[in-house]
Amino acid sequence: MTGFLTLAGKRALITGGTQGAGAATVALFRELGADVLTTARTRPENLPGEMFVAADLITLHGSDTVADAVRSRMGGVDIIVHMLGGSSGPGGGFAALGEAEWQAELSLNLLPAVRLDRALVPAMIMQGAGVVIHVTSIQRLLPLPEATTGYAAAKAALSVYSKSLSKEISPKGVRVVRVAPGWIETDASVRLAERLAQEAGTDLDGGKRMIMDALGGIPIGRPSQPAEIANLIAFLASDRAATITGTEYVIDGGTVPTA
Template sequence: MNSFLEGQIALVTGGTKGIGKAIADKLGDGGAQIIVTARTEPTENPNGYYFIAADLAQPESANIVAKEILDKYGKIDIIVNNAGGNLGPGGGFSTLSDEHWNNELQLNLMSAVRINKALLPTMIEQQSGVIINISTYVAQQPIWDITMTYSVAKAALNAYSKALANEVGSKGIRVNTVSPGAVRTQLMQDFIENLAKSSNTTVDEAFKLVMSKIGDIPLGRMATPEEIANLVRFLASPEAQYITGSNYLVDGGVSSAI
């Protein structure tokens, strides 16, 4: 599969670290030309990916990113909407303001909606394209006192992804969703540390709390970013050309639903 994406232009939002970086690396290994976005340029870029600084929670950013991509490359073949995060405080409904809800929706839903809207006309014109939206398993199993805003925003992303797949499938464009469970990333570590501070506990106690909320993982561990990226690479490949409108849980078996 070393050259199965040769000549393809791929955008990975939030692509400089964690799951996003692993996805960029896997698609790059497949021969794609990689574009990554993040709010801050990484200090190291060993693979030479084309970088665009963007805060995709800001409404104007998507059009700026799309224009730069199309001016430089003239097309886009793969979009991976990975930018996102659990921004809201814990504690349930009473702790959450309108601003918390709006911030979560802007980053976890509207960033993908806007990027897709800005780049889909090019995909429609070329009658081909792949969009993969990165969601989370807690969109289906929300943890009320930790992930309420995040779960709701990603659940909306799931519904949007299915609707978009139905709309653009006849135009040669596939849209799928990947929903990771617990993944061992710096973002997860930062989340646990912030939870420890807000709850006045130790990092170890906060980690145990998160894992108790998640439940027992049948495989006995968190995923690695590369394990999420392996599925994204497959979904972007010609081998997945009949797959669209699907949502794939990658959670080590922790979800109680099928």
């Protein structure tokens, strides 16, 4: 059928797939026919056990657990989507980031992707096909010095690693693509907006405007929705994007200023 997007017959691993854009991506991949395995530290009640493996991906053991589950449950993988990420760094600029804070940012935002690729991509190369999608962030271009220097630096490292990987393995049949979201309206970001609104004595819309102002503005006037991030990822993972590799797709409502 012309215009029909499908992932039927594809085996997909999606990390961080239990909330936000990760959960939306898992749901869409299933809707499009993919066999999906996702992971987090604990399984939500609404996710079938056969689709989930409990693991802490900031550890080497957690990555090994997930890679073993991919092999034993699905017999390999055709699509890897590295959704896992986030920031727990304190405010206060660079001086507030000690050794533990830097290690935490790298352990969450860079090393899980590196480890899982190392474990699973060789089999993709052997089968001569596959797609690896690294979810980076516009903060690698627009870091917020007060609070996200470590996170932004880790995502920048992920982006450079992804580009290098694409140059190495694209000639062997495995595409590597980056998706860089801006502000996504998740439950966590709404809670942040509510907190900011309460502190400033305004309403939820006012709290959202505060976040948009901190980012330098969002021309479309709103954050992205999780399903919109999932739509882009699903297209890039599909055969309709068969000649796309080595590139980064920004989805931020126009936040990053460009010429």
